[in-house]
Amino acid sequence: MTSDDQLQQVRERINAIDADLLRLISERAACAQAVAKIKDAHGESVKYYRPEREAEILRRIKAENPGPLDGEEVARLFREIMSACLALEKPLKVGYLGPQGTFTQAAALKHFGHSVHAQPFGAISDIFREVEAGACDYGVVPVENSTEGVVNHTLDMFMRSPLLIAGEVTLRIHHHLLSNAKDLGAVRRVYSHQQSLAQCRGWLDRYLPNAERVAVGTNADAAKRAAAAEDAAAVASEAAAELYALRVLAQRIEDEPGNTTRFLVIGSEDSPPSGHDKTSMLLSCRNEAGGLHRLLTPFAKQGLSMTRIESRPSRQGVWDYVFFVDVCGHRQSPEVEAALVELKGAANLCKVLGSYPEAVL
């Protein structure tokens, strides 16, 4: 067979696959409409977006993926298919911390797909307000940034908002070496946030052993300083390279590929159990010896693993500190339920911020 004949054969197979895909995607969308109709007919309060069911589907797709596409890529395609089907029932309105082009926008689209109506807002408090007022169905706000630490404003908002956490999104962040210099040989100083410098230590030791490392407030600030010099570089994002017209001397120089930043999806309800969930809560106790230890005992007793703890000064004047705690497990699970009962006794404040599926993608 000539290569043309072979190619022709494969292309005909692709065309046949496309026809099947079109039929199946259309049938799936019709099923989504059928679900809405059944719910309507029975007068149920119709909740179209089901985070726990979407998480289950994405996890199954990743587990059963035969390749050659990688699991994340296939899950991303299903995320878009589900997003399109959901928009047919009711297009979700999602507010995010703008402007456009930020990581938070990317997180909102990664979580909800591109068929939602995503709207940028200028402040985290605006997003809470819009969701509280029902003008947005959900909001997406940053909560952890591995380079710039916790986004405190988001945590503070939870102290006074009735909103719950309905999901989490993680994004992988890459670090690049940016400079005006033509090559590594000309770089005498490297600016970055100290956490970014730490995350790229292995690479810097190997390729820039003699350059001075200077820790600055943010990676954007580092890029700005590098832009003003001929013999300096910054460890920062691709966006910073573009903003400050810096050359990318080396890409993805982080030692560990798992450098991520985390966002929360906020809404008026949290999510039913999906099988792999987290529960976030706000705890407080008086600032006395052993106070925090006592606070955490119920988790240990129930064998619950804590994925994060963060302390914040309380603004309420009554307690000295509040703690944001994430544990693995849904609040409806017996272990978390038992721990919460015990906590109500031990803590001055115990506010469950929500249970939600662990980030799948």
Add this chain to the structure above:
Amino acid sequence: MTSDDQLQQVRERINAIDADLLRLISERAACAQAVAKIKDAHGESVKYYRPEREAEILRRIKAENPGPLDGEEVARLFREIMSACLALEKPLKVGYLGPQGTFTQAAALKHFGHSVHAQPFGAISDIFREVEAGACDYGVVPVENSTEGVVNHTLDMFMRSPLLIAGEVTLRIHHHLLSNAKDLGAVRRVYSHQQSLAQCRGWLDRYLPNAERVAVGTNADAAKRAAAAEDAAAVASEAAAELYALRVLAQRIEDEPGNTTRFLVIGSEDSPPSGHDKTSMLLSCRNEAGGLHRLLTPFAKQGLSMTRIESRPSRQGVWDYVFFVDVCGHRQSPEVEAALVELKGAANLCKVLGSYPEAVL
């Protein structure tokens, strides 16, 4: 049957559809790998990205779409599936006019899908340079903006670049009424680019008949002015609302829904025929009576419809004006070929900038 049973039945059908979709998408990706292997084995120059074939597929999908999803939405899903399959063979590197969050980034992702490596650049000339140097496979640049007119810098670059046009992308742009005012009753003036004011005339006549309309340079400038007043509004984009913290008093106020902006995909080659193509060219003649008319005669004779003509002062000093002309048809079609032969006689300059599929999405 209870509603729970009915729902269970539909959900089981969705799960079965998802399993089929996963199998088909994976098989499609394996086919893409097979294509690459056949080409490699026969020592052909391997061109992975085939704009004409992608356009054909998307057109067929839209034509055969049975619903309930609309044609654009289904085509968008196939765009993402093709993008993922293509990335498996060779991830395309696409440069676009940054920063992130601009319409040009949206255009690049709409055309190539989200599996490409899209990189922002600060200037149109940078993108031409990167693609010329082979550092990017393709570039995406704005060329027509229905609100701010032609992007002249892009046209000027074509005068001296050897690059060709491999595709076009159109984006629908919506206008909103933005203001500090609480409601329409408080709006005394409306700022915008005159083209935007014209595009929203019907709405403005109806809802703001007594407000003064003030034409300004750009819609962003209009938003800035509205932000500085209590009794003014701007017709501008959602992004401008966020940037200047303005209230969106009314959404999508354009009279015609077809308000679009256009981008070009540039590369080292143009595209083979796809069945519905355009050809762009740069023409020039001496500035004498009837000159332009003579220049356009060959198109009329061949029955070719012209979709755009734009004049620009020549920077070369030899001719007074150059014209950018788009016609329907591929340069390999007999009609376009005949017109080009005739043009070579009539024009001082006749440079074909490329033939490419008409925008499908």
